[in-house]
Amino acid sequence: MSKESDFFLRRLHSLLGVIPVGLFVAQHLVINHFATRGEEAFNTASNFMGNLPFVTFLEWFIIYIPLMFHAFYGVYIAFSAKYNVNHYGTFRNWMFTLQRFTGVFLVIFIAWHVYETRIQKALGATVDYNMMADILSNPLMLVFYIVGILSATFHLANGLWSFCVTWGIAQSPNSQKIVSYITMIVFLVLSVIGIQALLAFV
Amino acid sequence: MSEQQTATATKTVVFEIQRQDTATSTPYMEKFEIPYRPNMNVISALMEIRRNPVNAKGEKTTPVNWDMNCLEEVCGACSMVINGRPRQSCTALVDQLTQPIKLEPMRTFPVVRDLIVDREFMFDSLKRIKAWVPIDGTYDLGEGPRMPERKRQWAYELSKCMTCGVCLEACPNVNDKTNFMGPALMSQVRLFNSHPTGAMNKDERLATVMSDGGITECGNSQNCVVACPKGIPLTTSIGAIGRATTIQMFKNFFGSDHQVD
Numbered sequence: 001m002s003k004e005s006d007f008f009l010r011r012l013h014s015l016l017g018v019i020p021v022g023l024f025v026a027q028h029l030v031i032n033h034f035a036t037r038g039e040e041a042f043n044t045a046s047n048f049m050g051n052l053p054f055v056t057f058l059e060w061f062i063i064y065i066p067l068m069f070h071a072f073y074g075v076y077i078a079f080s081a082k083y084n085v086n087h088y089g090t091f092r093n094w095m096f097t098l099q100r101f102t103g104v105f106l107v108i109f110i111a112w113h114v115y116e117t118r119i120q121k122a123l124g125a126t127v128d129y130n131m132m133a134d135i136l137s138n139p140l141m142l143v144f145y146i147v148g149i150l151s152a153t154f155h156l157a158n159g160l161w162s163f164c165v166t167w168g169i170a171q172s173p174n175s176q177k178i179v180s181y182i183t184m185i186v187f188l189v190l191s192v193i194g195i196q197a198l199l200a201f202v
Numbered sequence: 203m204s205e206q207q208t209a210t211a212t213k214t215v216v217f218e219i220q221r222q223d224t225a226t227s228t229p230y231m232e233k234f235e236i237p238y239r240p241n242m243n244v245i246s247a248l249m250e251i252r253r254n255p256v257n258a259k260g261e262k263t264t265p266v267n268w269d270m271n272c273l274e275e276v277c278g279a280c281s282m283v284i285n286g287r288p289r290q291s292c293t294a295l296v297d298q299l300t301q302p303i304k305l306e307p308m309r310t311f312p313v314v315r316d317l318i319v320d321r322e323f324m325f326d327s328l329k330r331i332k333a334w335v336p337i338d339g340t341y342d343l344g345e346g347p348r349m350p351e352r353k354r355q356w357a358y359e360l361s362k363c364m365t366c367g368v369c370l371e372a373c374p375n376v377n378d379k380t381n382f383m384g385p386a387l388m389s390q391v392r393l394f395n396s397h398p399t400g401a402m403n404k405d406e407r408l409a410t411v412m413s414d415g416g417i418t419e420c421g422n423s424q425n426c427v428v429a430c431p432k433g434i435p436l437t438t439s440i441g442a443i444g445r446a447t448t449i450q451m452f453k454n455f456f457g458s459d460h461q462v463d
Contacts, residue, residue: 011448
């Protein structure tokens with residue numbers, strides 16, 4: 001990796017986390033929410049998304065490539081830090097640490113989630129309400145998915161905060177505090193949407 | 203009267219000091235119990251150990267080595283990790299510290315001996331970012347542009363940085379795995395880029411912090427601003443450099459016909 005490209009790669013990592021990965025996560029959780037309206041509503045929505053024109057192209061360029069870059073570069077970032085919340089137990093240092101821990105967990109969670117759904121679909125299974133209801137009938141899996149969704153919403157919300165700081169949108173301590181509050185609301189709203197949808201399968 | 207004297211004489215301060223005999227030898231802990239005096243700071247305690255180098259077990263040992271200079275928290279030389287947090291030992295008052303007082307060197311930097319570290323990395327970084335205002339030429343350049351007084355007052359706060367290394371020690375992203383120059387250096391870029399004459403080389407400093415070890419190594423844990431003994435708004439500086447590099451990046455990418463301003 002050339003030394004001058006670090007800046008570009010890290011900024012790209014920050015940008016891709018919001019657009020398109022962050023937007024995709026939000027959209028995914030909203031579509032999942034159809035499950036609260038019943039099996040048929042969810043299947044209709046799921047079929048609509050799964051049969052969008054150019055769906056393979058969209059999947060690769062909006063989801064897989066940006067997500068993989070964000071994930072693998074993120075793991076590198078997470079493992080290059082020396083964590084010290086034991087000495088600096090400040091709010092921001094906890095957020096810094098949690099951002100990296102949830103990130104690494106999400107790599108595992110998303111890999112498993114993609115294997116259980118998208119890869120199974122490629123192998124001939126049908127992705128629908130029943131498939132998810134089946135997966136989530138296992139209480140351990142339900143817990144795994146709840147932690148996964150909360151990690152994703154936290155990582156996205158806190159990532160929005162650091163996006164604003166990294167790109168120089170929020171500079172002063174006061175503006176950074178306001179962005180903190182806004183992103184906390186984003187976390188709460190997306191978490192409620194995500195967990196409600198998840199519980200609709202149980 | 204005699205009772206009081208005995209009471210004072212038996213009151214002691216306990217120190218646990220991480221020792222290291224050479225730059226490459228294995229560190230070890232050594233405990234010291236020294237007589238208490240009112241208004242002691244960590245340095246006066248270290249001086250007491252130097253005067254009488256006997257550890258808590260009563261064994262004769264080598265005096266503890268440390269670095270110091272100004273003794274008024276403006277030089278940064280006596281920085282060390284005290285009870286887990288990096289700070290200057292001259293302003294670390296024994297009465298305000300929990301005992302045993304644990305002293306360690308700032309391991310973010312190479313340890314020379316005991317509590318002495320080599321902060322050359324920071325001085326090299328200052329050279330990299332051109333932390334000065336260039337005024338030398340082959341002819342008289344004349345007067346520079348005036349700096350507004352209110353801006354000067356603000357810049358004075360940033361200029362209080364003493365390159366002590368405390369923010370680098372507190373930062374999770376300054377370590378062997380990264381080349382991050384550290385929060386202090388980002389703030390110095392902001393300081394010299396704010397100076398009317400210094401701003402004439404603004405793009406050069408930004409190019410440096412957009413390269414290896416620069417601004418993107420920051421992970422926004424914001425420990426630096428908490429740790430800074432001089433109260434420098436380091437995270438605001440980092441935000442400002444984030445914005446400046448964003449603009450510079452677009453300038454570079456879309457090909458502006460000039461780089462300064």
